[in-house]
Amino acid sequence: TAIMEKILWRRSLQLHAQQQAWQESLEGRGILEFRQSLPAYKEKDAILTAILQNQVLIISGETGCGKTTQIPQFILESEIDFVRGAVCNIICTQPRRISAMSVSERVASERGEKLGESVGYKVRLEGMRGKETRLLFCTTGILLRRLLIDRNLKGVTHIIVDEIHERGINEDFLLIVLKDLLPRRPELKLILMSASLDAELFSSYFGGAPLIHIPGFTHPVRIHFLENILEMMGYRLTPYNQIDDYGQERMWKMSKQAPRKRKSQIASAVEDALRAADFKDFSPQTWESLSCWNPDCIGFNLIEYLLSYICENERPGAVLVFVTGWDDISSLKDKLQSHPILGDPNRVSLLTCHGFLASSEQKLIFEEPKDGVRKIVLTTNIAETSITINDVVFVLDCGKAKETSYDALNNTPCLLPSWISKVSAQQRRGRAGRVEPGECYHLYPRCVYDAFAEYQLPEILRTPLQSLCLQIKSLKLESISEFLSRALQSPELLAVQNAVEYLKIIGALDESENLTILGRYLTMLPMEPKLGKMLILGAILNCLDPVLTVVAGLSVRDPFLTPLDKKDLAETAKLQFSRDYSDHLALVRAYEGWKEAEKDLAGYDYCWKNFLSAQSMKAIDSLRVEFLSLLKGTGLIDGNATSCNTWSYDQHLIRAIICYGLYPGICSVVPHVQHNEKSFSLKTMEDGPVLLYSNSVNARESRIPYPWLVFNEKIKVNSIFLRDSTAVSDSVLLLFGGSISRGNVDGHLKMLGGYLEFFMQPAIAEKFQSLRREFDELIQN
Numbered sequence: 001t002a003i004m005e006k007i008l009w010r011r012s013l014q015l016h017a018q019q020q021a022w023q024e025s026l027e028g029r030g031i032l033e034f035r036q037s038l039p040a041y042k043e044k045d046a047i048l049t050a051i052l053q054n055q056v057l058i059i060s061g062e063t064g065c066g067k068t069t070q071i072p073q074f075i076l077e078s079e080i081d082f083v084r085g086a087v088c089n090i091i092c093t094q095p096r097r098i099s100a101m102s103v104s105e106r107v108a109s110e111r112g113e114k115l116g117e118s119v120g121y122k123v124r125l126e127g128m129r130g131k132e133t134r135l136l137f138c139t140t141g142i143l144l145r146r147l148l149i150d151r152n153l154k155g156v157t158h159i160i161v162d163e164i165h166e167r168g169i170n171e172d173f174l175l176i177v178l179k180d181l182l183p184r185r186p187e188l189k190l191i192l193m194s195a196s197l198d199a200e201l202f203s204s205y206f207g208g209a210p211l212i213h214i215p216g217f218t219h220p221v222r223i224h225f226l227e228n229i230l231e232m233m234g235y236r237l238t239p240y241n242q243i244d245d246y247g248q249e250r251m252w253k254m255s256k257q258a259p260r261k262r263k264s265q266i267a268s269a270v271e272d273a274l275r276a277a278d279f280k281d282f283s284p285q286t287w288e289s290l291s292c293w294n295p296d297c298i299g300f301n302l303i304e305y306l307l308s309y310i311c312e313n314e315r316p317g318a319v320l321v322f323v324t325g326w327d328d329i330s331s332l333k334d335k336l337q338s339h340p341i342l343g344d345p346n347r348v349s350l351l352t353c354h355g356f357l358a359s360s361e362q363k364l365i366f367e368e369p370k371d372g373v374r375k376i377v378l379t380t381n382i383a384e385t386s387i388t389i390n391d392v393v394f395v396l397d398c399g400k401a402k403e404t405s406y407d408a409l410n411n412t413p414c415l416l417p418s419w420i421s422k423v424s425a426q427q428r429r430g431r432a433g434r435v436e437p438g439e440c441y442h443l444y445p446r447c448v449y450d451a452f453a454e455y456q457l458p459e460i461l462r463t464p465l466q467s468l469c470l471q472i473k474s475l476k477l478e479s480i481s482e483f484l485s486r487a488l489q490s491p492e493l494l495a496v497q498n499a500v501e502y503l504k505i506i507g508a509l510d511e512s513e514n515l516t517i518l519g520r521y522l523t524m525l526p527m528e529p530k531l532g533k534m535l536i537l538g539a540i541l542n543c544l545d546p547v548l549t550v551v552a553g554l555s556v557r558d559p560f561l562t563p564l565d566k567k568d569l570a571e572t573a574k575l576q577f578s579r580d581y582s583d584h585l586a587l588v589r590a591y592e593g594w595k596e597a598e599k600d601l602a603g604y605d606y607c608w609k610n611f612l613s614a615q616s617m618k619a620i621d622s623l624r625v626e627f628l629s630l631l632k633g634t635g636l637i638d639g640n641a642t643s644c645n646t647w648s649y650d651q652h653l654i655r656a657i658i659c660y661g662l663y664p665g666i667c668s669v670v671p672h673v674q675h676n677e678k679s680f681s682l683k684t685m686e687d688g689p690v691l692l693y694s695n696s697v698n699a700r701e702s703r704i705p706y707p708w709l710v711f712n713e714k715i716k717v718n719s720i721f722l723r724d725s726t727a728v729s730d731s732v733l734l735l736f737g738g739s740i741s742r743g744n745v746d747g748h749l750k751m752l753g754g755y756l757e758f759f760m761q762p763a764i765a766e767k768f769q770s771l772r773r774e775f776d777e778l779i780q781n
């Protein structure tokens with residue numbers, strides 16, 4: 001060890017000399033000057049002293065003040081200055097993979113190094129770090145995974161948890177684990193960083209840990225709501241509190257001041273939305289139409305109008321456009337590229353910023369455009385707080401957001417876009433005032449903004465807890481509910497119980513809440529357990545190709561489009577993929593057709609003809625690859641396999657695998673004949689009668705020759721609607737509904753028996769149960 005210490009000492013001295021040389025070089029001095037201009041730099045000494053004196057420190061400061069790029073760097077530099085460079089080990093977590101990657105690159109270049117030397121990054125399936133890496137940026141999921149194998153984080157000296165104001169479920173989870181770890185590792189330092197001022201919550205969670213606030217500065221930003229935008233177009237949206245000719249009370253009125261043909265499409269769409277609400281209601285629901293982001297929707301048209309307005313009439317300055325997700329970004333980009341001004345590379349540099357960005361494109365968004373060219377960046381909510389583009393003067397805000405990260409451990413990837421909070425809207429607005437007074441266009445009326453929630457609820461309080469519960473179990477922690485009761489804000493006991501109950505039903509936990517073998521495999525697959533189950537069985541039964549498509553399809557936005565004006569055509573188009581009473585199998589056929597067409601570069605035409613979303617198809621294509629490599633990571637399939645498909649074309653088997661994943665999402669099909677016409681009704685055990693979503697292939701059938709449907713999702717509107725469904729037979733339900741693992745046979749039988757008894761004669765149910773018991777005995781022997 002004495003030799004070891006000597007080596008480390010020598011290495012530390014080397015690092016110190018290197019760092020000094022860089023800081024004294026011409027280039028290094030230039031960068032230092034920029035860094036010193038950031039507000040965070042002024043707090044450098046205070047921050048380093050506070051870290052020295054406390055185990056936990058909380059830092060808040062406005063977005064762009066230099067938290068993410070500077071503070072980890074201050075710590076690294078100071079460690080190197082104190083000749084501890086070779087022994088320090090700093091980990092900084094980011095909620096999204098793209099920020100881990102872009103920030104590490106930035107920090108490495110500020111240190112005059114290549115990525116992978118003293119600064120590196122690690123995200124799922126990708127990384128860049130070397131033996132000498134002392135500061136590692138990684139996603140929160142990566143650190144949680146490391147905790148699985150290394151409970152005490154041996155050798156780590158500093159942990160920085162960034163963007164805690166977002167209150168993602170992973171970050172909340174990590175904080176509970178770290179809070180437990182701190183007393184075991186008294187020399188470990190924990191630094192939490194937040195973009196908002198509500199840092200007291202975190203301070204009191206960590207026993208009154210000190211707070212440092214970095215004061216920032218932004219220029220004033222002028223705010224425009226939809227009313228003001230319409231006015232720019234020559235329309236006036238006014239409160240109009242009178243009885244109209246038909247005796248109806250109208251609260252709002254659109255009037256034309258100077259109608260111009262080109263823009264009337266937008267105004268009339270707004271008017272339609274108003275009409276749909278009887279001219280009374282300005283609730284967010286009424287404005288849903290603003291966010292049906294297909295190329296002809298009102299939201300895209302508004303954006304196009306405003307962008308060309310800004311390009312023609314406004315002072316120089318970059319434009320940041322917030323839309324909901326990367327699929328919107330790419331369709332919006334397609335649309336704008338055919339515009340005479342916005343598509344002209346001599347006038348506009350049209351860039352995108354989202355989780356799947358290649359790093360070459362990433363750099364462009366920070367660069368200054370050529371003279372006379374306006375930079376326009378289409379972004380997801382990533383640019384709200386985690387990525388700062390300096391020269392933004394104009395912001396367009398669609399008012400919605402969708403989680404786009406597939407990296408999260410607890411992942412519900414097919415989240416629908418939802419309205420943002422007031423705090424988010426203010427953050428978006430603030431992006432416009434960094435260099436000079438800016439303008440922000442909110443693409444919704446003022447009263448919709450007024451109806452936004454103040455803050456968004458923390459994710460742990462609003463999402464299903466199934467995957468989280470599995471993670472807790474895999475960390476070999478105590479009882480799930482006890483563990484979660486120590487969270488920053490604990491989820492309701494009922495939500496926890498529901499999740500645990502669900503995990504027992506699907507066979508991931510046994511009766512005494514221990515992970516089953518299935519459960520252990522599921523923790524290796526960062527996705528909803530039901531999707532993980534399908535992948536696992538698909539791999540075991542050698543039927544992976546279609547199952548990968550089904551699972552990827554359930555993880556993206558519905559690829560079957562139903563434009564409101566062509567609903568019938570679209571639904572008919574979907575029917576041609578349907579032969580066997582399954583939306584999931586219809587998707588498999590649609591995808592395979594697209595894949596064929598892509599070979600002749602005709603994928604886009606194929607989508608257009610068949611009312612499919614090309615973006616969703618591409619997303620499915622890349623997710624399939626990702627899921628396959630995740631499965632390889634579990635060891636269930638051979639690392640070299642490109643697919644395993646012996647039984648891929650057996651639709652009964654695919655049906656069984658879908659049933660295995662979606663159980664207990666099941667409903668019974670009750671056929672009846674009325675006036676000589678065949679039809680059927682549907683029932684679930686929990687809700688009684690339910691209906692099918694109109695674009696389900698099963699909704700077009702007059703009879704379904706199977707007694708059951710398994711479904712992915714229920715939506716409650718006025719009645720309860722099922723989205724995608726697949727018909728299955730008694731025997732499939734019996735054999736594949738739930739788990740066939742040894743641990744919970746009894747619980748499972750009780751559950752399945754409950755279903756059967758509810759819908760059938762008890763005698764038949766009993767017969768099924770004894771069959772099932774025989775089957776289980778067979779398996780176990």
Ligand code: ADP
Pocket residue numbers: 038061062063064065066067068069070102106366385386387388389390
């Ligand atoms: P915070 O985490 O407080 O929001 P950051 O540390 O991310 O702030 O960014 C600080 C500043 O560094 C930004 O205002 C921006 O000017 C600059 N910056 C960050 N990343 C890059 C990059 N990749 N390229 C150029 N400048 C960057």
Ligand code: MG
Pocket residue numbers: 064067068069162385386387
């Ligand atoms: Mg940051």
